Amino acid sequence: MIQIDNLVKKFPHKTKAGKNSEKTAVDNLSLSVGEGEIFGLLGPNGAGKTTTIRMLTMQTQPTGGRIRYKDMDLAEHAQELKSIIGVVPQHVNFDQDLTVGENLELHARLHHMKRAERQQRIRELLAYVELTDVVNDGVRRLSGGMKRRLLIARALLHQPRILFMDEPTVALDPQVRRRIWQLIRQMARDGVTVFLTTHYIEEAENLCDRVAILNKGRLVALDTPQNFCEKLGRYTVEWDGSAGREYQFFAEKQAAAAFAGQQAGDGSILIRPTNLEDVFIELTGRREGI
């Protein structure tokens, strides 16, 4: 569905000495995403996630490389391919003076949808994201979670086959986040391919079929959350070492237990299932600022 080959984005940059230079935000990224998949791009701040999504959604030109949707080159078929993609931006960008319904109406008109089709689709989508009751409310009055759901409804109006979501649950509380996850899973079941960025490891682990870990613009690893954990070792032993918390990974529970047993008397020792955060830390070396 999505094929990315050797994608590069460089920005002009001034060095500390004031010299003109270039900064590579996305460095030779190649990956592919299948139809109906929920694919996550996970990385710390500045990893290049937003820049990648901006290239994939034609908001900025790549410096190099190739993007294809359904075997069609994005650079050659931009107009045609625009109709199959939807975008949920990181920041809420509605017209704040309009109601929920008016915002959707405006967007549908921009997509040249006919009146009857517009009305039906808006009704369907408001029901889908459970916002029917607030159709006549001004968007200013919506909660953060409602605004996110409205962004999703707006992005789905023209029935895109691929939905790009940049940090879909940033700054939402855990309950609202889970509600959005349900909605994303539902969309994937309905056949929409979802490509999202996140810096929440829990989001990638719970929601994504496959996860690409990006660090400093480079693809560090790509796999299913389950395979990532199995490759590292399904069991983690952690304890307070001389240099802070230390971790060791084991494929078998008995081996983890035997290792922990050798440290008898250390009250800080813990055996638990390995999670994607352990994988992320091993691969990026980052324990904070994810």
Ligand SMILES: Nc1ncnc2c1ncn2[C@@H]1O[C@H](COP(=O)(O)OP(=O)(O)OP(=O)(O)O)[C@@H](O)[C@H]1O
């Ligand atoms: N328009 C721009 N001009 C110059 N540098 C840029 C521009 N946009 C992004 N960058 C740089 O490119 C790198 C990647 O930024 P990007 O926003 O893609 O990262 P990110 O992974 O989305 O981070 P975050 O989680 O903070 O949103 C950063 O070093 C950033 O400073």
